Amino acid sequence: MREFGYGFAVETDLGIDEAEEKVREALAAEGFGILTEIDVAATLEKKLGVTRPPYKILGACNPNLANQALEADEDIGLLLPCNVVLYSTDGGTVVEALEPRVMSQLTGNETVKTVAEEARERLVRALSAL
Numbered sequence: 642m643r644e645f646g647y648g649f650a651v652e653t654d655l656g657i658d659e660a661e662e663k664v665r666e667a668l669a670a671e672g673f674g675i676l677t678e679i680d681v682a683a684t685l686e687k688k689l690g691v692t693r694p695p696y697k698i699l700g701a702c703n704p705n706l707a708n709q710a711l712e713a714d715e716d717i718g719l720l721l722p723c724n725v726v727l728y729s730t731d732g733g734t735v736v737e738a739l740e741p742r743v744m745s746q747l748t749g750n751e752t753v754k755t756v757a758e759e760a761r762e763r764l765v766r767a768l769s770a771l
Contacts (some may be wrong), residue, residue, distance in 0.1 A: 650737035660734035667767035673701040694729040713752035738764045
């Protein structure tokens with residue numbers, strides 16, 4: 642797993658459609674549903690005439706964790722849901738997730754920190770399952 646300041650990623654040799662199916666299953670196993678889907682490549686082509694490889698953003702949400710975070714800080718909704726990104730590479734697909742600890746770093750709220758740690762553990766397990 643590759644980690645960077647605001648996220649972490651795995652690379653798989655699966656095509657993007659198969660990787661998306663697997664990541665959806667892995668997220669569901671960790672209690673996440675998908676609230677939003679953004680097909681960035683299709684949108685850029687439609688709006689700008691730009692052709693790029695497949696790139697999709699899934700807005701993943703674990704309702705229990707989201708509720709805990711909202712109870713701790715009503716404004717945390719600005720940082721929800723947990724985005725999971727898939728994009729094609731020459732050898733397969735990159736799947737990455739936003740680092741949930743960014744929420745607690747920005748808010749300084751200890752309850753949010755606890756929720757973010759649990760969300761991170763679940764997201765790492767989901768991505769590691771690919």
